[in-house]
Amino acid sequence: MADTILVVVEQREGKLNRVSWETLTAGQGIAADMGWTLEAAVLGKGASGLASEIAAKQLAKVYAIESPALEPYTPDAYVFALKQFLASHQPRLVLMPHTYQVRDFAPQLAAALKRALISDCIGYKHEGGKLLFTRQMFQGKFAADVSFSGEPPWFATFQNGAFRGDQVKAGSAAAPIETVTIQIPEGTVRNRPHEVFKEAKQAVDLTQAEIIVAVGRGIKEQKNIELAKQLAEALGGEIAASRPICDAGWLPMDRQIGSSGQTVAPKLYLALGISGAIQHIVGMKGSRTIVAINKDSEAPIFEVADLAAVGNLFDIVPPLIEAIKKAKAGA
Amino acid sequence: MSVLLFRQPLPNVTRPQMEADVVIVGGGPAGMACALRLSQLIDNHNGKNPDSPLSKENIYVLEKAREIGQHCLSGALLDPRSMRELLPGFEKEAPLDAEVSQEAVYFLSRHSKFKFPVTPPPLRDHGNYVISLNRFVKWLGGKVEEAGITIFTGFAGSELLVEGDRVLGVRTDDKGVDKDNQPKGNFEPGYDLRAKVVILAEGSRGSLTKQLIGRFQLDRDRNPQTYGQGIKELWEIPAGRVAPGQVIYTMGWPLTSKEYGGAWIYGGKDNIVSLGFVTGLDYPDPRLDPQRVLQEFKRHPFVKGLLEGGKMVRYGAKSLPYGGWWSVPPVSGNGWMILGDSAGFLNSQRLKGIHLAIKSGMLAAETAFAGMLKNDFSATTLAGYGRAVDSSWIKDELWKVRNFHQGFEHGFWHGMFHAALQQVTGGRGLHARYAAHAGHRRLKKLSELPPDGGGEAHLLGNAKGDGKLTFDKLTDLYHSGTKHEEDQPAHLVIHDTDICNARCVQEYGNPCQHFCPANVYEMVEDPAVSCGKRISLNPSNCVHCKTCDIMDPYEIITWVPPEGGGGPNYDGM
Numbered sequence: 001m002a003d004t005i006l007v008v009v010e011q012r013e014g015k016l017n018r019v020s021w022e023t024l025t026a027g028q029g030i031a032a033d034m035g036w037t038l039e040a041a042v043l044g045k046g047a048s049g050l051a052s053e054i055a056a057k058q059l060a061k062v063y064a065i066e067s068p069a070l071e072p073y074t075p076d077a078y079v080f081a082l083k084q085f086l087a088s089h090q091p092r093l094v095l096m097p098h099t100y101q102v103r104d105f106a107p108q109l110a111a112a113l114k115r116a117l118i119s120d121c122i123g124y125k126h127e128g129g130k131l132l133f134t135r136q137m138f139q140g141k142f143a144a145d146v147s148f149s150g151e152p153p154w155f156a157t158f159q160n161g162a163f164r165g166d167q168v169k170a171g172s173a174a175a176p177i178e179t180v181t182i183q184i185p186e187g188t189v190r191n192r193p194h195e196v197f198k199e200a201k202q203a204v205d206l207t208q209a210e211i212i213v214a215v216g217r218g219i220k221e222q223k224n225i226e227l228a229k230q231l232a233e234a235l236g237g238e239i240a241a242s243r244p245i246c247d248a249g250w251l252p253m254d255r256q257i258g259s260s261g262q263t264v265a266p267k268l269y270l271a272l273g274i275s276g277a278i279q280h281i282v283g284m285k286g287s288r289t290i291v292a293i294n295k296d297s298e299a300p301i302f303e304v305a306d307l308a309a310v311g312n313l314f315d316i317v318p319p320l321i322e323a324i325k326k327a328k329a330g331a
Numbered sequence: 332m333s334v335l336l337f338r339q340p341l342p343n344v345t346r347p348q349m350e351a352d353v354v355i356v357g358g359g360p361a362g363m364a365c366a367l368r369l370s371q372l373i374d375n376h377n378g379k380n381p382d383s384p385l386s387k388e389n390i391y392v393l394e395k396a397r398e399i400g401q402h403c404l405s406g407a408l409l410d411p412r413s414m415r416e417l418l419p420g421f422e423k424e425a426p427l428d429a430e431v432s433q434e435a436v437y438f439l440s441r442h443s444k445f446k447f448p449v450t451p452p453p454l455r456d457h458g459n460y461v462i463s464l465n466r467f468v469k470w471l472g473g474k475v476e477e478a479g480i481t482i483f484t485g486f487a488g489s490e491l492l493v494e495g496d497r498v499l500g501v502r503t504d505d506k507g508v509d510k511d512n513q514p515k516g517n518f519e520p521g522y523d524l525r526a527k528v529v530i531l532a533e534g535s536r537g538s539l540t541k542q543l544i545g546r547f548q549l550d551r552d553r554n555p556q557t558y559g560q561g562i563k564e565l566w567e568i569p570a571g572r573v574a575p576g577q578v579i580y581t582m583g584w585p586l587t588s589k590e591y592g593g594a595w596i597y598g599g600k601d602n603i604v605s606l607g608f609v610t611g612l613d614y615p616d617p618r619l620d621p622q623r624v625l626q627e628f629k630r631h632p633f634v635k636g637l638l639e640g641g642k643m644v645r646y647g648a649k650s651l652p653y654g655g656w657w658s659v660p661p662v663s664g665n666g667w668m669i670l671g672d673s674a675g676f677l678n679s680q681r682l683k684g685i686h687l688a689i690k691s692g693m694l695a696a697e698t699a700f701a702g703m704l705k706n707d708f709s710a711t712t713l714a715g716y717g718r719a720v721d722s723s724w725i726k727d728e729l730w731k732v733r734n735f736h737q738g739f740e741h742g743f744w745h746g747m748f749h750a751a752l753q754q755v756t757g758g759r760g761l762h763a764r765y766a767a768h769a770g771h772r773r774l775k776k777l778s779e780l781p782p783d784g785g786g787e788a789h790l791l792g793n794a795k796g797d798g799k800l801t802f803d804k805l806t807d808l809y810h811s812g813t814k815h816e817e818d819q820p821a822h823l824v825i826h827d828t829d830i831c832n833a834r835c836v837q838e839y840g841n842p843c844q845h846f847c848p849a850n851v852y853e854m855v856e857d858p859a860v861s862c863g864k865r866i867s868l869n870p871s872n873c874v875h876c877k878t879c880d881i882m883d884p885y886e887i888i889t890w891v892p893p894e895g896g897g898g899p900n901y902d903g904m
Contacts, residue, residue, distance in 0.1 A: 246817075247869065253818055259809070260817055260871055278809040 003036040006091040006153075008082070009054060010099055012073070014046045016053065018208060019097040021165030026124065026158050027095050028058055028169055033126040036092065039063065043081060045071040051177045058171040061178065063089075069184035074191040075105040081182045082109055091153050093131075098157040110155045117155040118146050122162045160207050161265035161286050204238065204254050211237025211268045214257055214284070215245055218273015218294060218313055222250045227317055228272055234324040237268070242280045258283035272313045276301025293317070335828060335868060336512055338820040338891055340490055341505055344520045351389045353699055354501050354526040356488040356539055358394035359403050360464070360685050361671030362532030363471040364417055365692030365699075366392050370478035372700040385703055387479050391524065393503065395487035395875075397896040399472035402875055404563060404647040404904045405464035406595050406605060408456055408578065410686040412724070417693055418474070426466045428599040429576035431456040437633070439584035444633045452754075453680045453732075456578050461597045461605070464685065465901040487892030488539050489521055491529065493546065496710075498666040500525040501539070504895045509818050528699055528708040530668045532692065535650045536877035537673040538891055549660035554767040556654040556675055557736060558881050559592060562625045562848055563607035563648065564807070565903055568641035573598035585627035587786050588743040590614040591736075594628050595682070596637065603644075603903065604637070609682070611653065612882050613740070613770030616780055617842035618791035622648070626794040626801040638800060646802075646810035647904045648848035648876045653679040656733040657764055662720060663713040668695045676725060680732040680750070687725055694719040731758040737765035740773075774884050776838050793845065804850045808872055812900030813849065815871040815893050822870055822893035823851060823879060830885050831866040839884050841866070846882045849874045874899045 007027040009020035024040065031038040038059040042050045047064035055062045065085055069077045082105075086094070096102045098120045110117035123134040125145060132145040133156050148154040206212060213232040219225060225245075232239045239255060246256040257264055258280040265286035272293050274280060277300065284290070285304050292305035293313045302308045309316055353369065355362045370387055377384040396402040408431065414421045434456050436447040476482060483503075490502040500523060507518035531540045535558065544550055573579075577598035586592050591611030598604055608628050610621040628634055652658070652675040659675045662668060670676075671688030678684065698716035702708040720726060738749025738760060753760040784791045796803040825831065835841050836854070843852035849872040857865040875898050880890040 243817075243869070243871075247867075256817070260814060277805040279805065282809075 003034070004089070004091040005031050005036050005038050005093045005095060006089070007038065007040045007095045009040055009042050009050075010097055010101055011042055011044055011047070011050055012101075014049065016050055017097065017099060018165055019099060019160050021168045022160070022163040023095050023097045023158050024054070024057060024059070025163040025165060025168045029163075030093070030095075030124055030126075030131065034131060039091065041065055041085065043070050043078060044073070048177065048179055052174070055175040055177050056170055057175075058169040059175050061176050064177060064179045065182060066179060067182045067184050069189055072193050073101060074189050074193060075108055076189040076191055077184055078105045079109045079112060080184050080188050083112055084182055085180060086113065086153055094153050094155045096155070096157045098159050102157055106155060106157060113153070115153055115155060116148055116150050117157070118148070119157045120159050121156055122159050161263070204252075206238055206240055206255065206257065206262045206264050209238040209264065210266050211235050211270075212240050212257070212264060212266045212284075212287075213237050213270045213272065214240040214242065214274060215251075215272045216242040216274030216280075217244050218275075219245065220273075222248070224314070225250055227314070231270070231272075231317055231321050231324075234321050234328070235268070235270075237266075237270075240264070242274050271301050271305070272317065274301050275299045276304065335825070335866075336510060336820045337824040338508075338822045338893065339512065340502060340521065341508065341512065341514065344505070346502070346520045346523045348523050348525060351391055351500070351524050351526040352386075352703065353390045353528050353530065354524050355390075355392045355530045355532055356501055357532035357534060357537070357673070358392045358396075358399055358468070358472055358482055358484070359532060359534050359671065359688065360468055360471065361673075361688035361692040362392055362394075362530070363468060363475050363692070364413070364689040365530055365532060365670060365696045366390065366475045366480045366482075367471065367478060368417060368693040368696035369699055370475070370480055372696065373703075374478075376700075376704075390480050392475065392480065392482040393486045393488050393501065393524075394482055394484045395504075395892050395895050396898055397485050397900075398469070399482060399484060400465040400467075400469035401900055402898050403465040403468045404561075404649045404899075404901050405685060406561075406563070406597060406607065406682070407462050407464040407467075407685060408597065408683060409460045409462045409467070410683055411458070411460060413686045413689040413693065417689060422460075424470075426470050427460040427462055428603075429461045431459045431461065431578050432574060432576035434578040434580070437579065437581045439581050439631055439633065441584050442632065444581075444631075454580055461576060461578070461599050463599070463903045465904050485896035487895045488533070489892055491539050491542050492523060492525065496547070496665050498529050498543070498664070501529055504892055506894050508820060508894070510820055512820050515818070526666075527706075528666055528668065528702060528713065530670060530695055530699065531673050532670040532688075533673045535652050535672040536880055536890070538877075538880075538889075540669055540673040541880070541889075543667065543669070544660055547664065553660055554654055554657040554737070554764075555769040556652050556658040557767055557770050558612045558650045558878075559609045559653050559679075560612055560621045560648060560650050560846070560848065560876065560878050561607055561609045562622050563605065563646070563904060564625065564643050564810075565645035566604045566606060566638055566641045567644050568602055568604050568638055570602050572637050573604050575600055581628075582743075584631055585624055585789060586610070586743075589787070590619070590790075591739045591743070591746070592624070594625075596634075604641075606634075606638075609651070611739070611770065612650065612846070612878065613768075613773045615773060615775045616784065616787050616791060617774045617777070617839040617884070618784065618845055619787065620791065620793055620845035622804050622807060622848045623792065623794040623845075624790055626796065627789055629800055635800060643802065643807075643810060645902065645904055646807040647899055647901050648811075648874050648878075650876050650878050650881055651684065652677050653736045654767060655679055655736055656726070656729040657737075658767065659729075661717065662691075663698070663710070663716045665710040665713070666708050668698065668713055668716050670695055676729065678728055678732055679736045687728070690723065690725050691720065694723060694725075733758050734760045734762070734765040737767045740768065771882050771884050771886070774839060774842065774882075777840050778838075791845075804848065808849050808874070811849070811874050812902070813872060813874055813898060814900065815873070815897030817871050819870075819894050821868045822891050823868055823873065824889040824891055825866065826887045826889070828866055830887055832860050832862060832864065835885065836862045836864060843879055843883060843888070846878050848876060848878065852879065871897070
């Protein structure tokens, strides 16, 4: 069996899900550590178009798996197509982003092949010749290293934000693309998807933001949210909040960060007047740089902050906005 | 300013109707035992009467947790008596952590401990098992499903369907309702499950049970139910300190003689220790915080010595009914029966109720089975359940301790005196029936209490926590894994928030902020309100302990189930 890693990237309506790049970064890392070969597969109508985008990256080969039955997405079609593909290609490791779509079909795929799936990993390690995958337990309090013991192919999925999509290495030359056509017999697909709908309120995907300005109770009044918005605008970032702010209706609920909101890992997270209860911390502790402004020097947010400003945010933020504007104008 | 809107079944909604034979509300030990026993009786009947089989298809268990056992929490020690009757030889396959190997009772003062030379008989636990109730129920629920009975997880009973004196069924929770009580895109109306018999096994202070008791005045001539609140933490500690099967009870510190309660420490497998504190919900000072009581307890040198260097891994809280035999309402009527903690089957002296819950479930199943045979679930037929309880060991056990908790109404030392007297008079003591008072009525107003708390100062206000041995409430709460859909109306229905913002703030200092173990209730600054503060709710923090429904001094809070599937995510609790 060839020691190959297959990254199954995700697309919808011809657009790659950004998190696919993260999985490719992980795949490149594992391939380098283990001396394995990295390949990628993209499924669905128009897969070959996307395949060339992926082929520019450092990997050995890209497969465009096509079948009319793969559009629109159904778990049955995906499982059938991948099952057939894997039977002939037999990679050792199959990596996928831990998206809603993957969560929908990956367990079925692994179970159908009677293979193991380690889901929602936040990293990997190469120790003593063994490949280990790290998963969170007790809601992030512990991390467990897990390894595969059964037969390959092994399936693993990576959590959003576990790797950096912008670090995926470009290849010296475009990788070859092979189009694989899969016949999906009538009757295989038992699901009949209806129109895609979003929850009534337009959801903001904060996981895609690079800069987030988040406000907490320290903002005091609804009208002061404007100040935070100005800062976010100056920085070119998104506005977000801890639970009490969204609960009060000062910002919509889809801007809530934390255990009952979104989990984010932007490059810069600015926490204004957020005390930093553990419920909030778990939603943002993966941020690259955390800047916290709080008047209480004992606020737990400072334990995770890279840069701490103890003081009144109303004194600090306005000059900060001016400074940023100036710096940007000068640049 | 956000306006508080409360959950209510949506009006003018066409609800799917579903016919059922038996609906059991609540998949805890009582409900699961009931379902399993009923299945056994039906299997047995069908084996003997292949020509007139009974169907299990229309027997349903409603469970508000997303998964079986997720909302179950207890110490827990299991007295195996009823399980041996339900599933002989269950010990071989049930998830039991350890058999009790040694026990000790201590009285704690602020800095020292005194070991009772002899363990008092009610606290002798040899032959009992240390278990995690949620894992145990998960296992038991698996048996129920294997037996072919459907468990609807993620569905709560939100209302009883009643006509005249008869309970006709249960309405399940509406799903996909937003904060303003408006249906969202994913709205699904609750079902009207029309059942021949509704069996309430909701646990302590069941919300449908409360509706039923109120509607039919089932508490007439009974002692008011009294409660305790148990706060539990699971710790992983360095090896060699607490052996598997080791049981420690303490009385005294940090409580003073004015509060009722005590602690448990049970050694489980793999250096996991269950530790918790039960505080009677009849303490006088409204500023007392039971979660803080547990934190203070852990700071005692004896406890600290056991925990130091360890890690808190889980947290949870529940209320438990203390009132005993004189508080048990009629347990059946036309189309309904009440089981387990919902009925108040708990031995407050032994701190045990699981075995009684299971037994009550079995007895109710036998009555329900009799009803199925003659297709009659009238009050007359179902009265068989009450009679079965009376002639079973449930009554034997509860009768002996019928006056136990009431003896402590005037403090610890009075209580010890009455308990000793009851011990030698078969449970009677000084009076045939000791009266009881609802715990919230014993709360004193701030004006009657020392501003600094006096001798209780160390129990008052929210704990700060050092992050290692002690924890603030939000950190503790995080370890309960609690989650709810955020966009839904508040399920803690406050009937008049003006009382909170104008009266309670003066009279009692909003005790909800303290007795709630999950930080659901907060007073937030609001210049628009005359006292400067207004009540604010964090319903998504709720661990479903029902303490607010029990302890609020004005009786204006009603706990109703939130959208099914929400709640704590107990594991190993």
